Amino acid sequence: MSEIAIIEAFSRMPDRRRKQGTRHSLQLCLALFTLGVTAGNQGFLALGDWLKSYSEELKELFEVRRIPSYSTIRRALLNLDYEEYSARLASFFEIKPLAGETLALDGKVLKGSYLLSSDNPHCEPHKAITLVTAYLVERGLILRPEKVKNKSNEITAIPKFIEAFSR
16 A cells, blocks of 8 residues: 555554454545545445545555445444544644634534443443534634543533643
């Protein structure tokens, strides 16, 4: 595989997939996913159509014999550390707030991320996952989200979040 900047952006990310039967690197799957979404594909079926349409060009660009299917890319995303993915993506695109830009902060609870004791008697119940995200208003860009600790809320997490940007 060639040395392409987007492949390098995802190098050394932990691959939590089973090693048995793995044909395509996590870096290639993430690069194709990122390029597919950037090209305007919404959903895995649209991504699959895009991969088929540009199969020859993508094989030549990435210097591979086969391009992963959309379902392979979907499986690669299942156990992905999204905080690390978004941090590497922001770094790759060099997304940083500029002086004078408006930075909007918002906390959101991920729908369906909680587990009640009545939902599954074999698992410990847990609270919903809360994320704090920064949005650059003038450029319409979202910076990497930050997970809020379980015993906290977004109001207490925001000062630490802002501090990380001032470094």
